Amino acid sequence: MIASRASTTARACARISSVLRQHQRRSLATVASSLFPGEPSAPHLVTPAIPGPKSKELSDRIGIFQENRAHGFVVDYAKSQGNWIADADGNVLLDMFAQIASIAIGYNNPDLIALAKTDEFITATMNRAALGSFPPTNWQELVETGLGTVKPKGLDNIFTAMCGSCANENAFKASFMAYRARERGEQAQFTPEEMQSCMKNQSPGSPDLSILSFTSAFHGRLFGSLSATRSKAIHKLDIPSFNWPVVEWPDVKYPLSQNARENAEAEKVALAAVEEAIVNSRKAGSPNGPVAALIVEPIQSEGGDNHASPAFFQGLRDVTKKHGVFMIVDEVQTGVGATGAFWAHDKWNLTSPPDFVTFSKKMQAAGFYHNIDTRPSMPYRNYNTWMGDPTRTLQARQIIRTIQDHNLVEKTDKVGNYIYEKLTDVIENGAGRGKVEKLRGENAGTFLAFDGKTPEVRDKLIMEMRKLGVHMGGCGDKAVRLRPMLVFEQKHADLFLEKLDKALGQL
Known part of the structure; x- marks a missing residue:
C-alpha cells in the first residue's frame, strides 16, 4: 500500500516536472522565436562601410532643411525586426544601442502592432x-x-x-x-x-x-x-x-x-x-x-x-x-x-x-x-x-x-550576468587585453560598459563592429556602452561576443 502510494506520488511529481519543463521551453520559445519568427540569425552586410551610399544620399537630403551631422545612418524601420536594425542600403545589424537605450521589446513587436490596430x-x-x-x-x-x-x-x-x-x-x-x-x-x-x-x-x-x-x-x-x-x-x-x-x-x-x-x-x-x-x-x-x-x-x-x-x-x-x-x-x-x-x-x-x-x-x-x-x-x-x-x-x-x-526583467538580469562574465575574460585574457579596460555593470543586467584605452581606440572599435554587423554606441570620453533590448538573449550575446573578439583582434 505504502509502495503503491509512493509510486503514485513519484508519477505525479514526474508529470509536474514534465509540465514545468514544457512550460519553460514554451516560455523560451515565446521570447526567442514566437515574437520575432523572422528575426535574422546573423548580420546581412551589403556595403563595405556603414553608412552606405543610400544612407549618405538620404542624410544629405535631410541636411538641406535640418541638422544632419549627428546621423549615424538612415534606418529602414519597416524592415527592422526584434534585435536587428536595417538601414537604407539593406544592411542588417545586431542592435546593441536600441535608439539610444529607448527600445524595450524589439523593433516591430507584434504586441505593439496589434495595439496599433485597436479602436x-x-x-x-x-x-x-x-x-x-x-x-x-x-x-x-x-x-x-x-x-x-x-x-x-x-x-x-x-x-x-x-x-x-x-x-x-x-x-x-x-x-x-x-x-x-x-x-x-x-x-x-x-x-x-x-x-x-x-x-x-x-x-x-x-x-x-x-x-x-x-x-x-x-x-x-x-x-x-x-x-x-x-x-x-x-x-x-x-x-x-x-x-x-x-x-x-x-x-x-x-x-x-x-x-x-x-x-x-x-x-x-x-x-x-x-x-x-x-x-x-x-x-x-x-x-x-x-x-x-x-x-x-x-x-x-x-x-x-x-x-x-x-x-x-x-x-x-x-x-x-x-x-x-x-x-x-x-x-x-x-x-x-x-x-x-x-x-x-x-x-x-x-x-x-x-x-x-x-x-x-x-x-x-x-x-x-x-x-x-x-x-x-x-x-x-x-x-x-x-x-x-x-x-x-x-x-x-x-x-x-x-x-x-515574458519575465523579461529576470531574463535580462541573467543574460547580463552571462555577458559580464564573458567580457571579463575577453578584457583580461583575450583580444581586448591592453586595448579596452574598466568593465563595469556587475549585477546590473545588460547595462554594461567598458573603456577604450583612448578615445580613438573606442571610436575605432565602434566603427569596426559596425563593419562586422553590430551597432554599438559610446558615452563619456572613451566608454563603449551596451544598451541592448530586453528581448536580447544568449544567442545574441554569443554573436556579439564573437564579433567583438574579431574586432578587437583587428585593432
Missing part, C-alpha cells in the same frame, strides 16, 4: 487630448492599468510629460514649489509682493533656489535640466544657465565588489561634499541659493557609465532627508528593466523612497512618480497643453505587459 489606439491617435484640461474617458483606467502597475515603492502619484528632459524639468519645478510651500507653512495665498516680483523674474516671487547635481551627470537639454547637466561642454556652450552647485562624482574603481573598501572612502568624500554644498547654499551671500533638490542617476549614462554602491545612494537619501532636500532619481535611461530590476534604484533598498523618480526612453511615455505632498498648491502651475500623450501611454502599458508576460 482605442486609433481614437487616441486621431484625437490627441489636452490631458491637463480635457482628459479622455479612459485616461484614469489607462494610467492605472499601465504606468500605475510599476509605481516605484512609496510613490503613488504620476505626472505625465513628453520626454526625459521635460520629465526632469517638471520635477525641478515641482520640487521648487513644494519647497516654498513648506517654507510658507499654513499661508494659503501668495503675497502681492510675490505676485508682482515674479513678473520681473525677481525674488521673493522668483526665489533664489537651486538644484544640486554631480559632475559627469546628464539630465537633459532644457534650461533647468541643462543647468544640472555636466557631461559634455558641447551640450552647454552658448546657453545661459542657472548658477547651481555641483559635487564631484565619487571616483570608484571596478569591479565594485573587489574594491569595496577603497570605493567606500571615495563615496564618503562625495557624501561629505554633498552635505557641505547643501549647508553652504543656505548661508547668507550664497551664490547659488538654497538647494531645494538633489538629482542623481543610478548609473551616470551619457557621462561615461559611472557607477556607485547602494550604500552611497542610501547616504544621499540620509543627507537629503536630514536637510529637507528633495531627492530626484533620474531613471530616464536606467529604468524599465535593463539593469535587471524594473527600476535601478530598487537595488539600493532605501530606508525611505526618493521624492521623485523620472522616466522616459524604454517606457516610450515620459514623466515622473511622486506623492501628493509634492503636487502644486493650485492648478495650472505645473502644466502644459499636452501633459503627455495617450498613444504613448497606451504603448507604455503594452510594453509593461509584454515585459511581465
Whole structure:
C-alpha cells in the first residue's frame, strides 16, 4: 500500500516536472522565436562601410532643411525586426544601442502592432487630448492599468510629460514649489509682493533656489535640466544657465565588489561634499541659493557609465532627508528593466523612497512618480497643453505587459550576468587585453560598459563592429556602452561576443 502510494506520488511529481519543463521551453520559445519568427540569425552586410551610399544620399537630403551631422545612418524601420536594425542600403545589424537605450521589446513587436490596430489606439491617435484640461474617458483606467502597475515603492502619484528632459524639468519645478510651500507653512495665498516680483523674474516671487547635481551627470537639454547637466561642454556652450552647485562624482574603481573598501572612502568624500554644498547654499551671500533638490542617476549614462554602491545612494537619501532636500532619481535611461530590476534604484533598498523618480526612453511615455505632498498648491502651475500623450501611454502599458508576460526583467538580469562574465575574460585574457579596460555593470543586467584605452581606440572599435554587423554606441570620453533590448538573449550575446573578439583582434 505504502509502495503503491509512493509510486503514485513519484508519477505525479514526474508529470509536474514534465509540465514545468514544457512550460519553460514554451516560455523560451515565446521570447526567442514566437515574437520575432523572422528575426535574422546573423548580420546581412551589403556595403563595405556603414553608412552606405543610400544612407549618405538620404542624410544629405535631410541636411538641406535640418541638422544632419549627428546621423549615424538612415534606418529602414519597416524592415527592422526584434534585435536587428536595417538601414537604407539593406544592411542588417545586431542592435546593441536600441535608439539610444529607448527600445524595450524589439523593433516591430507584434504586441505593439496589434495595439496599433485597436479602436482605442486609433481614437487616441486621431484625437490627441489636452490631458491637463480635457482628459479622455479612459485616461484614469489607462494610467492605472499601465504606468500605475510599476509605481516605484512609496510613490503613488504620476505626472505625465513628453520626454526625459521635460520629465526632469517638471520635477525641478515641482520640487521648487513644494519647497516654498513648506517654507510658507499654513499661508494659503501668495503675497502681492510675490505676485508682482515674479513678473520681473525677481525674488521673493522668483526665489533664489537651486538644484544640486554631480559632475559627469546628464539630465537633459532644457534650461533647468541643462543647468544640472555636466557631461559634455558641447551640450552647454552658448546657453545661459542657472548658477547651481555641483559635487564631484565619487571616483570608484571596478569591479565594485573587489574594491569595496577603497570605493567606500571615495563615496564618503562625495557624501561629505554633498552635505557641505547643501549647508553652504543656505548661508547668507550664497551664490547659488538654497538647494531645494538633489538629482542623481543610478548609473551616470551619457557621462561615461559611472557607477556607485547602494550604500552611497542610501547616504544621499540620509543627507537629503536630514536637510529637507528633495531627492530626484533620474531613471530616464536606467529604468524599465535593463539593469535587471524594473527600476535601478530598487537595488539600493532605501530606508525611505526618493521624492521623485523620472522616466522616459524604454517606457516610450515620459514623466515622473511622486506623492501628493509634492503636487502644486493650485492648478495650472505645473502644466502644459499636452501633459503627455495617450498613444504613448497606451504603448507604455503594452510594453509593461509584454515585459511581465515574458519575465523579461529576470531574463535580462541573467543574460547580463552571462555577458559580464564573458567580457571579463575577453578584457583580461583575450583580444581586448591592453586595448579596452574598466568593465563595469556587475549585477546590473545588460547595462554594461567598458573603456577604450583612448578615445580613438573606442571610436575605432565602434566603427569596426559596425563593419562586422553590430551597432554599438559610446558615452563619456572613451566608454563603449551596451544598451541592448530586453528581448536580447544568449544567442545574441554569443554573436556579439564573437564579433567583438574579431574586432578587437583587428585593432
